[in-house]
Amino acid sequence: MKNYIHSHEAVIEEVSPGIRRQILGYDTNLMLVRVQFAADAVSAAHSHPHQQVTYVEKGVFEVTIGDEKQLLRRGDCFILPSGIQHGARCLEEGVLIDTFSPAREDFLK
C-alpha cells in the first residue's frame, strides 16, 4: 500500500453533472474522498451502511439529513450514522472532504 498520495496522481471522475470525485486515500476501515461541486450541483438523497463524516473545504452547501436541512460553509462538518438518508445541494461552488468507515468498496470497482 502507498503511504503518500500526491493530488496529481489521483484520478478525478465526474460522477454526476457538476460533481467530480477524487479518491485520495483509503485503508480497510477508512476512506477519504475529495468531491468538487459546481454551483447548483445536487447530490440526490441516498443512504449507505457506512458511517460518514464530511468536512466543507470550500463553498456553501444546503445539506439534508433525515428531515432536517442546514446551510454549511467552509470549516463546517456533518456526521452521518450508518443508514441515514442524506443529500446536498451546492449553493456556491465548493469542495467537500467525505470520509467513510469502512472504506466504500463500491467506489473502487
Added chain:
Amino acid sequence: MKNYIHSHEAVIEEVSPGIRRQILGYDTNLMLVRVQFAADAVSAAHSHPHQQVTYVEKGVFEVTIGDEKQLLRRGDCFILPSGIQHGARCLEEGVLIDTFSPAREDFLK
C-alpha cells in the same frame, strides 16, 4: 448525536507549540479533526493502533512515515496503517484534516 457541526461551535485546543486541534465530527468508527500548524511546528514521531488518513488543506508539510520522508502540499494525502510510526514538520503555515478509525477516544477525555 448532532448531525451538523458549525466551525464556531467546536473548541480549538493548543496541543503543542504552534499546533491547534479542533475535533469536528465523530461517530464510533470514524473521527475527523482539523489541525492548524504554525510554520516550523512539529508533530513528533508517534504511533497508534487507529488507521489514519490525512488530507493537506493548506500549507507545506514534511511527513515522515516509517523510514520515508516526503513533502506534501495542498490537496495531497497520507495513509497510516495501524501502528506505523509517523510525524510531521510544517514548512509553510497550514492545515491538516486528520481522520481516524476507530474514533480517537483519547482525544475526548
